[in-house]
Structures are given as C-alpha cells and as structure tokens.
Amino acid sequence: MRWVEEAFGETFGLLVGYLGWVSGVTNNASYPVLFLSYVHRQFFPELTATDNMFLHYIILAVISIMLAFVNYRGLDVVGKASILIFFISMVPFLLMVLIGIPKVDPNKWTETPSGEVEVFDDDALDQNGWFPAATIAGIAFRPFVNTLYWNFNGFDQASHFSTTIESKVAYRNGIYGSLVMASCAYLLPVLIATGATNIEQDQWKEGAFAVAATDIAGKWLGNWIVVSAGISLLAQFFSEMSSDSMQLQGMAERGQLPSLFGQKSRHDTPTYSLLLGLAVILLLLPFPFGLIIELSNFSFCLALTVEFLAFAQLLIRKGGKLAVCY
Amino acid sequence: MVATMEESSQGLNEPLIGGNSNDDSTLATSSTTLLDDCNDADAAAGGGINQSSTSKQNNHTNQKKISGFVLAIIVFFNACGGPFGIEPALKAAGNLYAIIGISVMPFIWSLPESIITYEMSSKYPCASGGKFFDSVDDHCNLLFVNSQTYNTSYTHIYRYRCAMG
Numbered sequence: 436m437r438w439v440e441e442a443f444g445e446t447f448g449l450l451v452g453y454l455g456w457v458s459g460v461t462n463n464a465s466y467p468v469l470f471l472s473y474v475h476r477q478f479f480p481e482l483t484a485t486d487n488m489f490l491h492y493i494i495l496a497v498i499s500i501m502l503a504f505v506n507y508r509g510l511d512v513v514g515k516a517s518i519l520i521f522f523i524s525m526v527p528f529l530l531m532v533l534i535g536i537p538k539v540d541p542n543k544w545t546e547t548p549s550g551e552v553e554v555f556d557d558d559a560l561d562q563n564g565w566f567p568a569a570t571i572a573g574i575a576f577r578p579f580v581n582t583l584y585w586n587f588n589g590f591d592q593a594s595h596f597s598t599t600i601e602s603k604v605a606y607r608n609g610i611y612g613s614l615v616m617a618s619c620a621y622l623l624p625v626l627i628a629t630g631a632t633n634i635e636q637d638q639w640k641e642g643a644f645a646v647a648a649t650d651i652a653g654k655w656l657g658n659w660i661v662v663s664a665g666i667s668l669l670a671q672f673f674s675e676m677s678s679d680s681m682q683l684q685g686m687a688e689r690g691q692l693p694s695l696f697g698q699k700s701r702h703d704t705p706t707y708s709l710l711l712g713l714a715v716i717l718l719l720l721p722f723p724f725g726l727i728i729e730l731s732n733f734s735f736c737l738a739l740t741v742e743f744l745a746f747a748q749l750l751i752r753k754g755g756k757l758a759v760c761y
Numbered sequence: 762m763v764a765t766m767e768e769s770s771q772g773l774n775e776p777l778i779g780g781n782s783n784d785d786s787t788l789a790t791s792s793t794t795l796l797d798d799c800n801d802a803d804a805a806a807g808g809g810i811n812q813s814s815t816s817k818q819n820n821h822t823n824q825k826k827i828s829g830f831v832l833a834i835i836v837f838f839n840a841c842g843g844p845f846g847i848e849p850a851l852k853a854a855g856n857l858y859a860i861i862g863i864s865v866m867p868f869i870w871s872l873p874e875s876i877i878t879y880e881m882s883s884k885y886p887c888a889s890g891g892k893f894f895d896s897v898d899d900h901c902n903l904l905f906v907n908s909q910t911y912n913t914s915y916t917h918i919y920r921y922r923c924a925m926g
Contacts, residue, residue: 438881438882510827511827511831513835514827514831514834514835515831517831517834517835517838518830518831518834520838521834521837521838524842524843525843528843528844543856544856544857544860545856545857546855546856546857547855547856547857547858548854548855548858574853574854574855574858575853575854576853578849578850578852578853579849579850579853579854579858579859579862582846582847582849582850582853583847583850583862583863583866583870584870585846586841586846586847586850586866587840587841587866587867587870587871588840588870588871588874589836589839589840589841590836590839590840590871590874590875590878591874591877591878592836592839592840593832593836593839593875593878593879593882594878594881594882596827596832596835596836597882597883599826599827600826600827600828600829600832601826601827601828601829603883604829605828605829605832606829606832606879606882606883607829607879608829608830608833609828609829609830609831609832609833609836610832610833610836610875610878610879611875611879612829612830612832612833613832613833613834613835613836613837613839613840613841614867614871614872614875616833616837616841617837617840617841617867617871618867618871620837620841620843620844621841621844621847621863622860622863622864624844625844625847625851625859625860625863626860629851629856629859629860636851636852636855636856637852639848639849639851639852640848640849640852642848643848643851644844644845644848663843664843664845667838667842667843667845668842670838670842671838671839671842673835673838674835674836674838674839675839677835678835678839742877743877746877746881749881
C-alpha cells in the first residue's frame with residue numbers, strides 16, 4: 436500500500452501488500468466453498484460431501500474458474516453482474532422488512548441477554564482458546580465484538596479501485612454509499628427479525644434469517660433468502676477478486692513485483708494477477724472452510740493494523756494534527 | 762450531525778474547483794484562502810504535485826472507469842454482502858445490546874475506516890494501479906473536522922511528496 440510505504444518505507448509497504456493480498460485471496464477461496472455447501476444443504480441434503488471428494492473439488496474448481504473469467508472480462512462487467520446480484524439478493528430482505536413491519540413488537544427489541552446461552556457451540560465460536568470468554572451484563576464479549584468487527588469491516592478495500600473510478604466525487608459517493616447500504620442491510624433485517632418473530636436468543640445462528648422470513652411471510656421467502664445468500668457469495672467473490680488483482684497490478688506498477696503482473700488484457704484487467712489469484716484459490720479449495728477463514732483473518736488483521744499505524748504516523752509526522760481530524 | 766455533514770459538503774464545492782483545475786493561480790488562491798498559516802512555498806509545492814499527477818493521469822484516459830454507484834455495489838459486497846453472518850452477535854448479546862451494537866458500529870468503526878480510506882487513497886491513489894486524483898484540498902469534507910488545521914497538516918505532506926520526487 437502506497438501510504439504504508441510513505442510512512443514506514445518500502446519493506447513495510449511490500450509486507451502489507453503481500454499480507455493484504457494473501458488475506459484477500461484466501462478469503463476469496465472461502466466463497467465457492469460456502470456457496471457449494473449452501474446449495475448442497477438446501478437441494479441435495481441426502482448426499483454427503485465425503486462421498487466423492489474429487490467431484491466436489493472439480494465442481495468448486497469449475498465455479499472458481501468461471502467466476503474468474505467474468506473478472507477477466509472487466510470491471511464494468513463485474514459491476515453489472517454485482518448490481519444484478521445485489522437486487523436479486525436484497526429483494527427478499529426488503530420484502531421481509533415490508534411484510535414484517537406491521538408485525539413488529541418494539542418491546543422485543545429491549546430484551547436483554549437471558550444468561551443461559553451456550554455461546555461456544557457455533558462453527559466459528561467453537562473454541563474457548565486462551566483468551567478468557569468475558570461475560571459482562573450477560574454479553575459474551577468475545578464473540579460479540581468479533582462478529583461485529585468482521586461484519587463491519589472491509590471498507591478499506593475501496594482504495595484498490597481508486598484508479599478506475601470516474602471522478603473523485605464518484606469515489607467519495609461510492610465509499611459512503613456502500614457504508615450506508617451495508618449499515619441498512621444489517622440493521623433493518625435485524626430489527627424486523629427480532630421484533631416480528633419469536634426467535635429465542637439461543638436460536639440465533641447461521642441461517643436464522645431464513646427461519647425468520649419463513650415465520651414472517653412463509654416458506655417461499657425463507658427459500659429465497661437461502662438462494663440469495665448463495666448468490667451473494669458469488670458477488671463477494673467478484674469484488675474480492677477484482678480488488679486483489681488490482682492490488683497486484685498496483686504493486687507491479689510500482690516495481691515491487693515483476694512487471695508481468697501489471698500487464699493488462701484487452702478488457703483492461705490484469706491478466707496474470709488474476710491468474711495468480713486463481714491459482715492460489717485452486718490450491719486452497721480442498722481445505723475446510725474454517726481453516727481458510729482463519730488464514731485470511733490472520734493476515735488481514737496484521738495488514739490493517741499496519742495500515743492504520745501508517746495513517747497515524749503520517750499525520751503525526753506532519754505536525755501531530757491527528758486529534759484535530761479524527 | 763446531518764447539518765454538519767451538509768455544511769461541510771457545501772464547503773467542499775469550492776476547494777473542488779481548485780482541485781480539478783490545472784491552473785496554478787486558481788490553486789494558489791484557493792490554498793491561501795483556506796490555509797491561514799500556509800506560505801507560498803507550500804502552495805507552490807501543492808501546484809507541482811497537482812501538475813505532475815495530471816500528466817500521469819493522461820496515461821490512463823483510455824481506461825474504462827466505473828461510476829460511484831458501481832463502486833458502492835462492489836464495496837458493499839466486499840464489506841458485507843447482506844445481513845448474513847451477523848447472527849452470532851444476537852446470540853452472544855441478546856436483542857437489545859445487539860441492536861445497539863449494530864447501530865453504533867458503523868459510526869465507531871466503519872465510518873473512520875471509510876474516511877481514512879478515502880483520504881489516504883485520494884492522497885496516494887497510486888495505491889493499486891496508477892495515479893489519479895489531483896487531490897489538493899478536498900479533505901475534511903466530512904463531519905467534525907476543522908478544515909483549516911487539517912488542510913495545513915496535509916500541505917506538509919504534499920511538500921514531503923514533492924521532496925520525494
């Protein structure tokens with residue numbers, strides 16, 4: 436990242452670029468894996484994944500290659516595909532909100548933790564680890580903060596597109612627009628799902644929104660939400676892959692990587708950067724979802740920390756005006 | 762809060778004109794009106810950067826640009842992609858605290874992250890691909906910012922960038 440380089444020198448710039456890229460690509464590999472498991476669970480529950488690992492891998496690989504090809508065709512194609520997926524996947528939530536509003540009982544919003552919840556039985560939260568699972572006022576802080584953090588993260592990815600945007604105003608609108616959309620996409624369904632259904636605290640786990648939608652509007656909406664979860668993963672794959680390849684392209688243009696990775700295809704996409712990303716994804720696909728996510732989180736945390744330190748360092752170095760602005 | 766936002770985004774219009782212009786005198790004028798303790802050398806340094814970035818920008822004019830809306834969608838999917846994944850927060854904290862957390866989180870985490878990203882990648886847009894925005898004095902366009910002081914601090918960064926070549 437350019438700013439990190441400015442603050443701490445080239446070595447750190449390269450390190451952060453590398454970590455950010457590793458995090459992005461590993462994260463990317465998790466989307467096809469999740470997508471397949473959604474489809475698997477919803478439509479072929481009788482098959483088990485262990486039956487034919489090879490077929491499983493082939494399907495994942497084909498999905499990844501097809502998605503990578505869309506990315507190769509250019510950012511505007513990715514953008515159009517993403518817009519389409521955005522509407523398909525957000526409409527069921529909009530319907531849930533609209534149908535659910537009359538059923539909302541605001542008293543349910545004020546429910547405090549029951550204190551009898553076994554928090555560490557989810558996939559992502561199944562280990563206590565060495566860090567104490569602090570519970571204050573009934574809130575299990577570690578999974579709480581962890582979940583919030585991960586869900587409200589990722590806006591720094593916009594920096595990778597700073598070169599392909601029409602204008603500075605469009606760039607600003609894009610960043611803040613995505614912030615508003617993301618905030619609404621979390622808050623509104625949560626408000627409706629907690630206010631209009633009787634889902635207990637203990638029952639809130641992955642897939643709970645499909646249960647809530649079934650409660651509110653019927654089975655058809657629940658199914659739609661499962662499908663939209665699936666295709667939303669595909670769009671996440673697109674955006675992640677484009678930002679990763681742009682990052683490699685940027686590093687190549689600054690001479691940190693062989694210039695090969697900066698070469699553009701006739702669709703104006705960095706061909707070899709995409710291919711390298713795809714190669715790593717193909718290597719990671721056989722691994723379980725949790726492992727991929729952990730690898731991604733680890734490098735992401737390191738990279739983001741250095742990015743923020745660089746921001747602070749730049750401001751402090753230029754006169755200690757940090758507190759004035761933020 | 763809303764009032765502050767509108768006020769400062771109106772304030773943005775003026776510096777933007779200076780930022781988009783390649784004319785040194787316009788730039789110097791807008792800089793000096795905005796920056797009280799900024800001397801001419803600073804303004805000149807800003808102008809130098811502005812011009813060099815413009816010349817580099819020309820190399821990219823053939824590139825297909827995306828609009829703000831498309832960027833918003835792409836970043837949306839980068840950051841969120843829908844409410845999937847927020848469920849464990851409700852489980853860990855119950856309805857009330859989860860709703861509070863989800864309402865507050867955009868302001869204490871995502872907004873600063875977005876602002877930093879916007880500021881920094883406008884400042885150093887070569888981050889991943891090339892050089893573009895002639896960003897001169899259009900930071901501090903958002904919320905709680907004393908733009909005079911802020912502009913001054915960034916002017917020093919321009920000078921630094923200039924020294925770096």
